[in-house]
Amino acid sequence: MVARPDTSSRVGHSARPPARARGAAARAGSSIRSWDLAFFAMALVALGWLFWKNSLLASRVIDGTRYYLLDDDMMISMRYARNLAEGQGLVWNPGERVEGYTNFLWTVVMAGVHLLPHSDANIALLVKGVNFVFTGATLWLSIRLLRLFAPRSLLVTPLLLVVMVTCTDVLLWSVWGFEVALLALLNVVFFYRLAQDRHDVVMFGALALIPLTRGDGVYVFAGNALVALALAKSSKKTLVYLAAAAIPTALHFFFRHAYYGDWLPNTYYLKVSGLEEPYKRGATYARNFLLHYAVVLAIAAGSSLAVLRTDRRGLIPIGAVLPTLGWVVLVGGDMFVWYRFFAHVMPLVFVFAVAGVVTLGRGALGQIAWSAVLFIVSFPLVRPRDRLVFLDTNGDPLDQIHVAMLIKKNARPDSRVAVITAGIVPYFTRLEAIDILGKSDKHIARLTPFKGAMVGHGKLDPAYTLGKQPDLVVSCRSHAFALGLATDTRTHDPVLSFLASRAFQTGYRGTPINDEFTLGKTAIYTHPDSREYAHLDWQRVVVTP
Numbered sequence: 001m002v003a004r005p006d007t008s009s010r011v012g013h014s015a016r017p018p019a020r021a022r023g024a025a026a027r028a029g030s031s032i033r034s035w036d037l038a039f040f041a042m043a044l045v046a047l048g049w050l051f052w053k054n055s056l057l058a059s060r061v062i063d064g065t066r067y068y069l070l071d072d073d074m075m076i077s078m079r080y081a082r083n084l085a086e087g088q089g090l091v092w093n094p095g096e097r098v099e100g101y102t103n104f105l106w107t108v109v110m111a112g113v114h115l116l117p118h119s120d121a122n123i124a125l126l127v128k129g130v131n132f133v134f135t136g137a138t139l140w141l142s143i144r145l146l147r148l149f150a151p152r153s154l155l156v157t158p159l160l161l162v163v164m165v166t167c168t169d170v171l172l173w174s175v176w177g178f179e180v181a182l183l184a185l186l187n188v189v190f191f192y193r194l195a196q197d198r199h200d201v202v203m204f205g206a207l208a209l210i211p212l213t214r215g216d217g218v219y220v221f222a223g224n225a226l227v228a229l230a231l232a233k234s235s236k237k238t239l240v241y242l243a244a245a246a247i248p249t250a251l252h253f254f255f256r257h258a259y260y261g262d263w264l265p266n267t268y269y270l271k272v273s274g275l276e277e278p279y280k281r282g283a284t285y286a287r288n289f290l291l292h293y294a295v296v297l298a299i300a301a302g303s304s305l306a307v308l309r310t311d312r313r314g315l316i317p318i319g320a321v322l323p324t325l326g327w328v329v330l331v332g333g334d335m336f337v338w339y340r341f342f343a344h345v346m347p348l349v350f351v352f353a354v355a356g357v358v359t360l361g362r363g364a365l366g367q368i369a370w371s372a373v374l375f376i377v378s379f380p381l382v383r384p385r386d387r388l389v390f391l392d393t394n395g396d397p398l399d400q401i402h403v404a405m406l407i408k409k410n411a412r413p414d415s416r417v418a419v420i421t422a423g424i425v426p427y428f429t430r431l432e433a434i435d436i437l438g439k440s441d442k443h444i445a446r447l448t449p450f451k452g453a454m455v456g457h458g459k460l461d462p463a464y465t466l467g468k469q470p471d472l473v474v475s476c477r478s479h480a481f482a483l484g485l486a487t488d489t490r491t492h493d494p495v496l497s498f499l500a501s502r503a504f505q506t507g508y509r510g511t512p513i514n515d516e517f518t519l520g521k522t523a524i525y526t527h528p529d530s531r532e533y534a535h536l537d538w539q540r541v542v543v544t545p
Helices: 019-057 072-085 104-114 123-147 156-165 168-175 180-195 201-213 218-231 235-260 266-271 278-292 294-308 312-331 340-360 363-378 384-388 397-410 424-429 462-466 479-483 494-500 502-507 516-520
Strands: 059-062 065-068 416-419 432-435 472-474
Touching: 019 059, 019 123, 019 156, 019 168, 059 397, 065 123, 072 104, 072 123, 072 424, 104 123, 104 180, 104 201, 123 156, 123 168, 123 180, 123 340, 156 168, 156 340, 156 363, 168 180, 168 340, 168 384, 180 201, 180 218, 180 312, 180 340, 201 218, 201 235, 218 235, 218 312, 278 294, 278 312, 294 312, 294 340, 294 363, 312 340, 340 363, 397 424, 397 472, 397 516, 416 424, 462 502, 479 516, 494 502
Parallel strands: 416 432, 416 472
Antiparallel strands: 059 065
16 A cells, blocks of 8 residues: 555644554564665665676776776766866866866766876776765665655565666666766655655755756756645745755856856757757657656556555656656757666656555555566566676777877877867877867857767868867778778768868878777878877787786
8 A cells, every 4th residue: 555644743633552553663664674774785786796897898908907987978077077176177178168068066076086096097987986876875765765655565675676776777877977876866865855745955955956967957957846846835935945946057057158158068059959850859769768668657657646646746756757758859869879868767767666566556466466567577687687787889988998098108298189089088198189079169069960960979070170280080980991981971970971071081091190900990190290290100008808
C-alpha cells in the first residue's frame, strides 16, 4: 500500500499509540533501515567497480605514465576549470573571453578539484571520484524517497538499486565526467525534501543550483517550481521562496554578459541558432527516449496515477519528465546516442516505477511479477558487462591523447594548435588553441549551419580559421584520407568538409608531420611559414596497454 502523508498534526489529533506499539514500529523501522543500508553498501561496491573498469578503459599509458580521460566535451570544461584555478580566469585561452561550456557550476567544481594535489595525468580520475560521490548520494536519496511510498517492502530497495546502477543513463554520463551526476543529485534533493513537506533552505537551495549546473536548466527549474506550487500549503510563501531561488540564475545572466559580452552561452549560438528542422530532430529524440524506456515509463506513470488518487506527490515524476520532453523537442535534441537530456530524471522515474511494484501489484505474487517485468526491461541481460563498461568514443579519445603527448613532446611551447575535437589535445598540451568547430569561437558559432549536420557540428569557416595561421592542425583523419579529397567538397561531415577546403589543401595538406601513427590515424599538419616546419620528423612516444 502507499504510505499516506501524516496528517494528524494538520487536523489537531494529539492521541499517540501505546508505548508497546511505538516500540514495535521503531524496531520495524530500524530493521528496514538496516536492510536498505546493507543493499546500498553492496550497490556502492558494484558502482565503484564499474567506475574503475570504465576509468581504466578511458585511459592510456604513454611513456610510462597512465593518462585518465573524461569525455572530450568535458575536457573542454576542464581547460576552463584549470585556467580558473590557476588564476587566468574562466577562459579557454588566456586573454580570450568566450563561454564555450554549458555547465557553469560543474566547471567551478572542476576548478575546485584542480586545487587538490594532482597531475594532468590523474586529474580526470579525481573528477570521476567526485561524480562517484554524487551518484552514490543520488542512490541513497532515491531509496529514502522510495520509502515514502513503499515503507515496508523488502523487495523494493534491491530492485531500485539494481535498475539504477545498471542504467546506462545513470552510470555512463557520470563516469564519463558530465555534469549530469550533479544535476540528478540536485533534482533528487529537491523532490525528496518536497515529498517530505520540508519547504526549507536545502530544498530551494538545490533548486537554485540547477540552472547553474547546466545552461538550459531553467526549464528544469520551471517544471520543479510548478510541482512545488501544486504541493504547497501556502502558495504565497512558496512563490517568495521560488523568487529567492531564481536570484542566482539572474545574477549568472548578468555575470555572463559582463564577463563574456553575451546574455547566452556561445554554445547556444553554435548548437541551437539556425539549426535545421529543430522540432523534427527534437521530436525524434523524444520519441526514441519514450520507446527505449517505454515499459519503465508506463509502470512509473501507472504508479504516479495510483498515488495521485490520495496524494498529490504523485505529480513528481510527471512534473519532472514532461518539461524535459517539451524542451528537447524545442531545441532539437542531442548529438549523443544515449539520453543525456533525460538522465537527471531517471532516478525519479525508477523510484516511481519500483513503487509501482507495491502500488500496482496484488499480493506477493503480483509484486514479484511486476518486479520481474521491471528487472527484465531494465537490466542488460545480454552481455551486461559490455553494456556497462563502455568506452566513450566521442572525439576519438585514445587517439587524441596519443596525439596530445606527441605534440607535448615535440612541438614548440609557443605554437598554436587548431583542433576539431577541442578537449583532450588543448588540455594536455596547454598550447594556445583554435577551435575549428566553434565551441569557443564567436564567429564560427554565429554562422549558418550546412544541411544534414549533427547538432553543434555544422558550422565551419576554414579560411577564417586557417587565416589565424595555426602552427599545427590536428586532422582527425589519416593523411591518405586528406590526399584523396577533391578540393572544396562539402558534405554533412565537418571533418571531411574542413580537410577538403581550399584553405587547408593549399596551406597545410602538403606539410604533414612525419610520424607513423598520426599519418595513419589522425595526421598533424603544419605550414611552411611556421617554425614547426623546421622539424617535421618527430620523436615517437611509447604507448602500452
